[in-house]
Amino acid sequence: MTRRFLTALPMGLLMAALLLPLSAGAQEVLPTDRTAPGHLRPPFRAYEPPPPGHAPRPRRTESRRVYALPEGVKGLATFDRTLSHLCQRGAFLQEIDGLYWAATPDFRYGVAFSGGANLVDPQNRRQPGKAYFFRNQDSRCSVWVGDQAKLMPHYIGG
Template identity: 50%
Template structure:
């Protein structure tokens, strides 16, 4: 504040004029209630969890020291479906596989972390996702063949 404004405030206090009344006209009026009820509308509605879905923490499910070589193959049809958004992970990277080069998102044919409205999944398969956008790539592996590399939950 400038010295002139501070001097004017001291002068008003010396005369017994309250400052709140002098500055009250400068405060913009709102139509909000005096409480903070207006903030309640900014919060999201409560979420209800579906009783048919079992929830588990996000975690690494496979450790693949040699990568996907010999364990999973590139699937062109599922890759195109992933790019179109019709075959994808429910939550990108919720389950993942660790390789020396990169990390792949994982979804299971039983429906864990897999959104598949066109029913393209096959039983006993594991789907590895690289990217979850227009550059999506999907690799398919046999679950039984991948079991030696499975990381069980703690």
């Protein structure tokens, strides 16, 4: 037994000698007062509470049909190529896809209004008095624009 202990002892000392410099460096901690304090926060917060004094706005999440268009959008809305390209890039779209929708014989279009209801428009491309009809809100997105006054006889929202 003593022979086995003596042969294991030099190997143990060798390992301790190799690991000693590594563990000494691990104990050194860099001070954080030299760096910007903002780097210590997480880069993304999933939820930020509203500022004091501001009650959160209630969100309506159930889907509502707002237009019944038995003839489709033809004659009531025109295809807009620029807004369609912006929608495909995510720069002009519905806040909640299909929150408001229009029923036609062929398709179901998502609807957003120029007043900002269900519309995400960071480049401020919306025009007053318009309703926007969305189809396939993804890389195939297409947007039609119609006058709200012209669409009013077909409005069924409440």
